[in-house]
Amino acid sequence: MPAANPVLDVTLFLLFLLILTGAAVLAGRYLAAVFSGSIIRAPFSRIEHALFRLVGTSPEKEESWQGYARDLLLFNALGFLVLFFILILQGILPLNPGQIPGFSPFDALNIAVSFMTNTNWQLYSGEASASYFTQVLGFTVQNFLSAATGLCVAIAVMRGLTRKMTDRIGNFWVDMIRAVLYVLLPLACIAAFVLLSQGVIQNFDPSLTTAGYGGTGSQTIAMGPVASQEAIKELGTNGGGFFNANSAHPYENPTSFSNLFEIFLILLIPAALPFTFGILSGQKRQGWALYATMMMLFVASLGILYAAELSGNPALGLQYVPGVSMEGKEVRFGLSGTVLFSTSTTAAACGAVDAMHDSLTPLGGLVPMFLILLGEVVFGGVGSGFATMIAFVIVAVFIAGLMIGRTPEYLARKVEIFEMKMALITILVPGILVLIFVGIAAVFEGGLLGIFNPGPHGLSEIVYAFASMANNNGSAFAGLNAALPFYSLAGTVVMVVGRYVPAIAMLALAGTMARKKTIPPGPGTLPTSSPSFVLWLIAIILIVGALTFFPLFAMGPIAEHFALAGGI
Numbered sequence: 001m002p003a004a005n006p007v008l009d010v011t012l013f014l015l016f017l018l019i020l021t022g023a024a025v026l027a028g029r030y031l032a033a034v035f036s037g038s039i040i041r042a043p044f045s046r047i048e049h050a051l052f053r054l055v056g057t058s059p060e061k062e063e064s065w066q067g068y069a070r071d072l073l074l075f076n077a078l079g080f081l082v083l084f085f086i087l088i089l090q091g092i093l094p095l096n097p098g099q100i101p102g103f104s105p106f107d108a109l110n111i112a113v114s115f116m117t118n119t120n121w122q123l124y125s126g127e128a129s130a131s132y133f134t135q136v137l138g139f140t141v142q143n144f145l146s147a148a149t150g151l152c153v154a155i156a157v158m159r160g161l162t163r164k165m166t167d168r169i170g171n172f173w174v175d176m177i178r179a180v181l182y183v184l185l186p187l188a189c190i191a192a193f194v195l196l197s198q199g200v201i202q203n204f205d206p207s208l209t210t211a212g213y214g215g216t217g218s219q220t221i222a223m224g225p226v227a228s229q230e231a232i233k234e235l236g237t238n239g240g241g242f243f244n245a246n247s248a249h250p251y252e253n254p255t256s257f258s259n260l261f262e263i264f265l266i267l268l269i270p271a272a273l274p275f276t277f278g279i280l281s282g283q284k285r286q287g288w289a290l291y292a293t294m295m296m297l298f299v300a301s302l303g304i305l306y307a308a309e310l311s312g313n314p315a316l317g318l319q320y321v322p323g324v325s326m327e328g329k330e331v332r333f334g335l336s337g338t339v340l341f342s343t344s345t346t347a348a349a350c351g352a353v354d355a356m357h358d359s360l361t362p363l364g365g366l367v368p369m370f371l372i373l374l375g376e377v378v379f380g381g382v383g384s385g386f387a388t389m390i391a392f393v394i395v396a397v398f399i400a401g402l403m404i405g406r407t408p409e410y411l412a413r414k415v416e417i418f419e420m421k422m423a424l425i426t427i428l429v430p431g432i433l434v435l436i437f438v439g440i441a442a443v444f445e446g447g448l449l450g451i452f453n454p455g456p457h458g459l460s461e462i463v464y465a466f467a468s469m470a471n472n473n474g475s476a477f478a479g480l481n482a483a484l485p486f487y488s489l490a491g492t493v494v495m496v497v498g499r500y501v502p503a504i505a506m507l508a509l510a511g512t513m514a515r516k517k518t519i520p521p522g523p524g525t526l527p528t529s530s531p532s533f534v535l536w537l538i539a540i541i542l543i544v545g546a547l548t549f550f551p552l553f554a555m556g557p558i559a560e561h562f563a564l565a566g567g568i
Contacts, residue, residue, distance in 0.1 A: 004310060004324045004334065004335045004336070006310065008336075009306065009335065009336035012336055012340075013302060013336070013340060016260065016263070016264075016340065017295070017299070019264070020264060020267055020268070020271055021271070021291075021295075023264070023268060023271075023272075024267075024268065024271035024272045024274075024275060024291070025272075025275050027268055027269065027271075027272035027275075028272040028273065028274070028275025028276040028278070028279065028287070029275065029276075029279060030183075030272075031183065031269075031272055031273070031276040032275075032276045032279040032280055034178055034179075034182045034183060035155045035175065035178060035276075035280075036280065037059060039182070040182075044181055044182060047181060048177060048178070048181060051177045051181075052173075052174070052177070055173045055177075057171055057173045057174060058171075058174070059171060059174050061171055062168035062169070062170055062171050063168065063169070063170065063171055063172065064167045064168060064169070064511060065156070065160070065167075065169055065507045065508055065510055065511025065512075066511070067172075068156055068169055068170065068171075068172045068507055068511075069503075069504050069507045069508075071172040071173060072149060072152065072153070072172050072503070072507075073500065073504075075145075075149070075172070075173075075176065076116055076145075076146075076149060076500075079116055079142055079145050079146075080112050080113065080116040082138075083111075083112040083115055083116065083138050083139075083142055084108050084109065084112040086133070086134055086137065086138040087102065087103040087107075087108035087111055087112060087134060087138065088102050088103060088105060088108050089102055090102040090103065090130070090131050090133065090134050093131065093133045093134075094133055095131055095132040095133035095136070095204065096131035096132065096133060097132070097204075097205075097206035097207075098131065098206065098207060100128075100129060100130065100131050103124070103129070106485070106488065106489075107123065107124065107483075107488065109488075109492055110123060110488045110489075110491060110492050111123070111124065113492045113495050113496055114240070114474070114491075114495060115138075115139055115142040115143070115146060115238075115240065116142065116146060117146065117472055117495045117496065117498075117499035117500075118146035118147060118149070118150055118236070118237065118238060118349075118381055118382075118384070118472045118499070119239075119351070119468070119469060119472045119473065119474045119495050119499070120143075120233075120238045120239045120240030120351055120474040121351075121468065121469055121474045121476075121482075121491060121495065122240055122241070122244075122474070123482050123483040123487075123488060124483075125243075125244035126240075126241055126242050126243055126244055127207075127222035127224070127242065127243050127244060128222075128244070132204055132224055132225060135224060135225065135229060135242060136225055136228070136229070139229065139240060140228060140229045140232060143229070143232045143233055143236050143238040143240070144180055144184050144185070144188070144232055144236065145176075145180070146236065146238065147179075147184055147232070147235070147236025147237065147238060147381075147382045147383075148176050148179035148180050148183075148184060148236075149176070149383070150237075150381055150382045150383030150384040150387075150503075151175075151179045151183065151184075151269070151382050151383040152172055152175040152176055152179060152383065153383050153384060153387050153503050153506060153507065154273055154382075154383035154384070154386040154387055155170065155175055155179075155276075155383075156169045156170050156172075156175070156507055156510055157386070157387050157390055157506050157507070157509070157510045158276065158277050158280050158281070159280070159510065159514065160507075160509065160510020160511060160512075160513045160514040161277075161281065161390070161410070161411055161413075161510065161513050161514075162280050162281045162282070162411065163514040164413070164514070164516060164517055164518050165515065165516075165517055166514050166515065167511060167514065167515055168514070169507070169510050169511055169514055183269070184232065184235065184236060187231075187235055187268075188228075188231040188232040188235050188236075189231070191231035191232075191234070191235055191261075191265055192227045192228050192230070192231040193227075194261060195227045195230055195231060195258060195261070195262075196227045198254050198255050198257060198258040198261070199250075199251075199254035199255065199258070200226055200227040200230055200251060200252060200253070200254060200258065201223065201224065201226045201227065201251045202225050202226060202227040202228060203223055203224065203225065204223075204224070204225060205223040205224075206223065207220050207221060207222050207223055208220070208221040208223065209221075222243065222251075224242060226242045226243075226251055226252055229242050230242065230247075230252050230253075230262070231265070233352060234247075234262045234265035234266050234350065234352060235265045235266075235268065235269065235382075236269075236382055237266060237269075237270065237348050237349055237350040237351075237381040237382045238350070238351070238352075238474075239345065239350045239351025239352040239353075239473070239474040239475065240351070240352075240474060241352065246352055246353045246354070247259075247262060247341070247352045247353060247354040248330050248353065248354045248355060248356075253354055255332070256332065256333060256334075256337060259333050259337045259341060259354060260337070260340075262341070262352070262354075263340055263341050263344045266344050266345060266348050266350045266352065267344055267347075267348055267379055269382045269383075270348050270379035270380055270381065270382060270385050270386070271291065271294070271379055273383070273385075273386040274287040274288070274290035274291040274294070274386065274389075275287045275288075275291065277290065277386070281411060283411070283529065285529035286411070286528065286529050288529070289528065289529040289530070289533060289534050289537075290386075290389060290393070292531075292534050293389070293534050293537050293538055293541075294377070294378050294379050294389070296534070296538060297347075297374075297377075297378045297538060297541070298343065298347050298378050298379065301343050301347065301367050301370070301371055301378065302339065302340065302343045304363070304367050305339050305342060305343055305360075305364050305367040305368070306335070306336075306339045308360075308361050308363040308364035308366075308367070309324065309325050309335055309338070309339055309360065309361060309364045310324055310335065311325075311361075312324060312325045312361070313325050313327070313361055313564065314361070314362075314561065314564040314565040325360075325361050325364070327356075327359045328355050328356030328357075328358065328359025328360070329355045329356075329359075330354060330355060333354055333355075337354070338354060338355045341353070341354045341355070342354075342355060342357060342360070342367075342368055343367065343368070343371070344379075345368075345473075345475060346367075346368035346369075346371040346372050346473060346475065347371045347376075347378040347379050347380075348376070348378075348379045348380060348381060348385065349372070349376035349380050349381035349384065349385060349471055349472050349473045350381070350473070350474075350475075351468065351473045351474025351475040352475070353475050356478060357464070357475055357476070357477055357478075358461065358476070358477040358478045358479050361561070362456075362457075362460075362557040362558070362560040362561035362564060363557060363558075363561050365460065365464075365477070365557055366553060366556075366557040366558070368464075368475070369460065369463065369464050369467060369553075369556075369557065370545065370549075370553070372464070372467045372468055372471050372473050372475075373431065373434065373467045373471070373545060373548070373549050374541060374545045375388045375392075375426075375427055375430055375431070375471060375545075376388055376471050376472065376473070377389045377392055377541060381472050384472060384499075384502070384503065387426070387502070387503070387506040388426055388427070388502065388506075390423075390506065390509075391422075391423040391424075391426035391427050391502075391505075391506065391509075392423075392427065392537060392540060392541050392544075393410065393528070393537060394410060394415055394419055394420065394422075394423035394509070395420070395423050395424065395427065395540055395544075396533070396536055396537045396540040397409065397410045397415055397526060397528065398415050398419075398420050398423075399540065400526050400533075400536060401415070401526065404524060404526070406524045406525075406526075408526075409519060409525060409526065410528060411518075411528075412518040412519050412520070412521065413513055413516040413517075413518060413519065414516060414519065418508075418509075418512055419509050419512060419513065422505040422506065422508050422509035422512075423505075423509060425501065425502065425505040426502040426505045426506055426509075427544060429497065429498065429501045429502055429505075430467075430470040430471050430498045430502065431470075431548045431549070433466065433470040433494050433497060433498055434463065434466045434467050434470050434494075434549075435548075435552075437466045437490050437494060438459075438462050438463050438466055438552065440490070441462045441466070441486070441487075441490070442459065442462060444486070446484065446485065446486030447462065447486050447487070449481070449484060449486075450480050450481035450482065450484045450486070450487055451480065451481075452479045452480070452481065453479045455560070455563075456555060456556050456557070456559040456560035456563065457477075457479070457556070457560050458479075458480075459552070459555055459556045460477060460556035460557050460560065461476075461477040461479050461480040462480065463549075463552050463556055464476060464477040465477070465480055465482055465487065465491070466490075466491075466494060469491045469494045469495050469498065470494050470495075470497075470498035471498060472495075472498065472499055
């Protein structure tokens with residue numbers, strides 16, 4: 001097991017974040033070039049134009065926010081239907097050497113919604129329940145499309161904030177094609193080859209049956225096209241694992257390098273989007289301000305989680321057994337690799353895991369729960385995280401404007417009541433969903449039946465589950481039986497509402513901002529790229545998160561921590 005060395009671990013964290021920042025700046029420039037149409041080159045241009053003709057559109061046919069939202073919902077609904085029928089008909093489709101039967105319509109509904117919404121909440125074991133056909137043409141394809149959907153929303157929001165006197169925010173079909181063709185597909189191909197070099201498998205062989213450990217009995221070793229799915233799973237912040245153990249499985253994540261590389265993939269596009277925004281707005285300092293906000297929250301979360309796991313289990317400390325808490329962690333990654341992965345996957349709304357979050361110490365488990373409940377603004381999912389951060393910026397600007405007695409402005413445009421309503425819908429809807437369904441689950445029998453760990457930890461598991469589904473994350477405190485009808489049906493509703501209501505609200509906000517005329521800055525204009533605004537924005541994010549969910553934190557992980565520390 002790699003020993004926990006705080007000095008070396010902190011050095012690793014700093015080097016990783018420096019590399020990430022440099023790569024994010026370059027990726028941000030590339031994204032800006034792609035979505036402004038300035039980097040379109042053969043042979044992709046011929047493929048692009050062929051796809052434009054197929055869907056009957058062109059870059060010149062831009063849409064209002066209503067049209068953009070309509071096409072987004074239509075495309076996602078079609079993707080849902082295709083995946084739903086693949087899941088049901090799996091037993092008669094090809095590439096099924098294990099003769100795995102199809103899913104029930106009830107389970108297929110939850111799974112298809114999960115992948116459509118970029119949540120990838122899994123109530124099944126991938127290697128045992130999904131055929132290669134389902135994994136490749138169902139899950140992997142949807143991983144590309146759901147990530148591209150989030151990226152489209154982010155780009156449309158950027159256009160809305162940077163245009164003036166127009167009701168057009170782009171063309172959804174053009175953005176979708178370019179997101180897949182120029183961004184996700186090339187990067188995923190490169191990432192898959194890197195993962196292959198580290199030992200991630202890629203084949204269509206049937207499962208192997210070999211002698212068990214020590215020569216007794218037998219064991220089944222699952223095979224499959226893992227590398228191709230693993231690459232987009234991380235790059236698109238999807239998170240659904242080919243195997244039930246997700247990125248803790250050695251065939252998904254074999255080495256310490258592959259672990260760091262997968263973390264890098266998770267954060268790359270979310271970290272790049274602020275820089276894309278800075279370029280498209282013509283004010284690079286705006287992008288740096290948003291990136292600094294995200295990075296400061298990320299570093300603070302990383303430090304708290306590392307300290308909590310380094311100090312160990314409070315109950316074991318009472319028995320004079322000090323040391324790092326390694327329960328539920330892969331020894332080949334050690335403390336630093338686990339903590340960095342856990343922080344990244346919940347900050348970026350990915351949901352992939354290389355350790356059991358349910359086995360984190362109470363205060364350690366509080367960190368990923370808090371990051372999810374913030375509304376995926378600390379980098380966040382591909383596209384959706386940036387859009388939510390802009391909603392917080394609008395709220396911060398509005399409150400600051402009220403405090404100084406001036407009309408709130410952002411990027412030389414007035415922020416009025418409609419924009420404030422849309423921002424609040426984006427921020428509050430996921431939290432409201434969590435509070436409502438946690439309350440129902442904690443009272444009614446259908447929810448209580450899924451709790452294996454009654455008490456504070458059981459409450460934490462319920463909160464984490466609905467937070468994960470409402471915020472497109474997909475990871476879980478796995479001590480909860482989420483396959484029960486109550487959690488399956490409730491989760492389906494939460495995933496749909498938590499994904500599309502905020503997305504439509506942000507498109508509406510973008511549409512109204514694009515129609516406004518710019519206002520010349522005055523002596524009372526709030527500088528939104530200054531260090532003071534970054535601190536103000538962080539305060540707004542933390543206040544909203546703390547005030548909304550502190551009672552749940554107090555009754556869940558905080559109560560569990562004090563119970564363990566007291567020997568209860």
